[in-house]
Amino acid sequence: MDNVLLLSRLQFAFTISFHYIYPPLSIGLGVVLVVLEGLWLKTKRPLYHQLARFWTKVFALTFAMGVATGIVMEFEFGTNWATYSRYVGDIFGSALAAEGIFAFFLESGFLAVLLFGWDRVGPKLHFFATCMVALGAHFSAVWIIVANSWQQTPAGYHIVGEGISARAEVTDFWAMVFNPSTVERLTHTLGGAWLAGATLVASVGSFYVLRGRHRDFARVSIKVGLALCLAVSLFQLFTGHGSAVVVAEHQPAKLAAFEGHYETGPAPLYLAGWVDGKNGTTRGVAVPGMLSWLVHGDSTKPVTGLNEFKPADRPPVNFVFQTYHAMIAIGFALIGLSALGVFFWWRGVLLEKRWFLWLLVFAVLGPQLANQLGWWSAEVGRQPWIVYGLLRTSDGLSKVVRSEMIVTSLVLFTLVYTLLFALFVYLLNDKISHGPDESDLLEAGKLGLPKHES
């Protein structure tokens, strides 16, 4: 049984982490596309049209990967976590079904117009379709975060039945939807997704400047990317803080693990450190009382420590501590980087700072890493619970699935995903090195520039 638990968790962690490379890009690039097409409609500059066309193609690639790997996630709740599915079907299932009806249909339906409708509909209807695709991507984030947040901070339910037939049933739908952590976690997740899109655009733009290609295209890409990046990375300070306060209130063991805080009392905030889980100590560079101040607004107030929880009820502390701190470090680095970029831009020297442009090229990895690390700390920090305080992860497994079956599927997914990732990187790289299509700038281009309705 232990093997089944380990393998099921490993498979879920692997497949969800791989999946989560793509949806943030779809959400972030969705916003970028709305901005670019909006600018094009407003200014009628062909350059914006060219940008929108280029990023649409990249969007299509990330979207296809997101769809292909996303359907795996929906299946896995049933295949590997059948007991959990029975327990939460009433609640989690409704959120998932709502995601299908309100988000996925919208997104994939209008995607047809976004990708293939350039010469079939007018620019305004095309812009509308782009907005609907972006909206659909955001709706899908809303519903999946509702479902996930309910696992973190359950609300609006009661438990019916006992023992193996116990299950959670909805008592108050809106309390379930707006459970205590939904809003904070949603804004923070969306921010991470916008950053993924913004840095990708800035990174490709910088690459073109460094290579001396597509100057106009590159300049606009960098500016749109940097401006979004600065605004959103500052926004993440607030949403991140909001999330942590909710965690402090509703999931004290997780907050204590974030900061490696064992003894209840005034708590420091670590900049970096190492947790010795065996002896229950944490060493590192810390600001005394800072965590208490952030949580309570008073540096002397106590924060619940891990010693209040039985060892069996604690998450793996050092893993959660490290992933959480790495995420924060990346967040601050992004603020610094984008602020410096905007400063250079204001001084008019941005395009001459080659070292800085190289930094921007690699900045695309920042949000991707931070998104992964943040989710790892959030989900591992919830352990040992699959539904916080209600159902243990080890009790949520499928009873009929044996370890050799999971080994089979895990090997299968590892092979398939490795291949897919290699192909994705190859095609993305190919797309970027080809660059934007110059004929998109001309009235007499291959398809011609769509005409404005007057």
Next chain:
Amino acid sequence: MPDLNTIWFILVGVLFTGYALLDGFDLGVGALHLIARTDEDRRVFLNAIGPVWDGNEVWLVTGGGALFAAFPMVYATVFSGFYLAFMLLLVALIFRAVAIEFRSKQPMKWWRTMWDYAFAGGSILSSFLIGVAMGNIAWGVPLDAQHEFAGTFLGMLNPYALLMGFTTAALFAMHGAIYLLMKTEGELHDRLRKWINPAIINFVVLYVIFTLATLLYVPHITEAIKHEPWFFGVVVAAVLAIANIPRCVTLGRDFQAFLSSCGTMVCLMALFGVGMFPNLVFSHPSPENSLNIYNAASSQKTLGIMLTIAVIGIPIVLAYSVSIYWIFRGKVKLGKMSY
């Protein structure tokens, strides 16, 4: 007024029927993909489904979500019980999805051939596995007193389920061929017309064998159907719908032929539904362990909330889906943004 459980039985049925009608034709196009010999013909095939295939697949995702929400016991038992089959289905769906997107990105012959095989293989395997899963649900699978699956992977490959797998693949191939008629013109269209009759005959032969097998070996479905005399009306409608397809093709009414094919599928799904009701998963050999619309359902409260969501959501979805199909009506023209 039927109760909420019955309404959700019908709604889940409607979602999966929508999936069969829509993804059915693009899976079918995939099954026929390798029969087209030239790169240009294959591109026409891909672009015929290009704008709509992933919207079609959403019907499966939403159907799965609705099953999870309305009948979580079925979702949990079937998905964990059919573990290896569903993992294979996932891999098949992944490969056909990325094949559509990746194929056009490089001009090399080996690259395109590789994705042609992935697209065709993934499509055929998906259709087949969906049929096998339905065949098992109809035939019955061993369930224990806790409604957990007590069978094996090899047990799922019984003759009846395999027969339903082949029948489903044949049905989708026929449906896909008719869809392609609507989307093509000129010489390719003429060649496709010659594929229609073999595709129909292939399906009808399999379907007749499948029906005989059901009547002879699946008494619980035969019994259920005897209790609903109007069922014979559905059978007659199905036969007429199939017979109408070659007639429409001969007359050059491709869209009507497609509607007939859709009508056939609706009738078949209705028969499947009548045969199963009120069971969702039949337990064989212990029928008392079957999962039905009452012992497998969510709370009445959730079924009610979900109904509200469906009543708001489904009309909106249908409205813009129809508009989008309208925007992309007519014959495929290969252009710069095409696959």
